[in-house]
Amino acid sequence: MKKTLTALSLVALLPAVAVLADDDKCSAPPGQWQPREAALQLSRDNGWTVRQFDIDDGCYEIEGRDSDGREIEVKLEPETLRIIEMEHEGDDEGDRVRNPAPAGVIVPPPNGLFGNGAPPQVQVN
Numbered sequence: 489m490k491k492t493l494t495a496l497s498l499v500a501l502l503p504a505v506a507v508l509a510d511d512d513k514c515s516a517p518p519g520q521w522q523p524r525e526a527a528l529q530l531s532r533d534n535g536w537t538v539r540q541f542d543i544d545d546g547c548y549e550i551e552g553r554d555s556d557g558r559e560i561e562v563k564l565e566p567e568t569l570r571i572i573e574m575e576h577e578g579d580d581e582g583d584r585v586r587n588p589a590p591a592g593v594i595v596p597p598p599n600g601l602f603g604n605g606a607p608p609q610v611q612v613n
Contacts (some may be wrong), residue, residue, distance in 0.1 A: 512549035516567035524548075530569050536560065547572060 524541065527548045531538050533554030542549045547566040559577035564570065 513563070514545060514565050514567075514571050516546070516565070518566075521566035522569050527564055527566070527569055530564070531562075536562070 502579040511535075514592070526540060527550070529539065531550055535552065536552050538550055538552040540551040542551075544563070546566070548569075550560075550562045550564065554560045554562060554576070561573075561575045561577065562571060565572055592601050
């Protein structure tokens with residue numbers, strides 16, 4: 489009975505192991521990697537300011553700022569320097585300004601909804 493339960497639990501863990509193994513996106517042996525200086529040159533070519541350069545899960549990882557000054561985290565495949573993942577800090581946290589124009593600055597387009605181009609008047613009953 490114990491052998492059956494052990495076998496069943498091992499079989500149940502196989503999909504989880506497969507998912508974790510798939511998480512390692514960079515698998516090239518270090519002898520085939522581009523030099524670190526090539527990755528830093530790619531950063532300069534893209535206008536990134538590098539704050540930190542690491543190796544994580546076999547990938548080059550760059551933290552810094554893009555040409556617009558936003559914080560970025562970029563994961564590169566070391567063999568080809570292909571960008572695997574790029575995140576702008578705050579994108580998933582809702583910190584972005586959705587409408588940078590101050591209220592009342594933008595005139596509504598003439599489209600029939602606003603007869604004279606003025607914003608609609610709200611009436612509460």
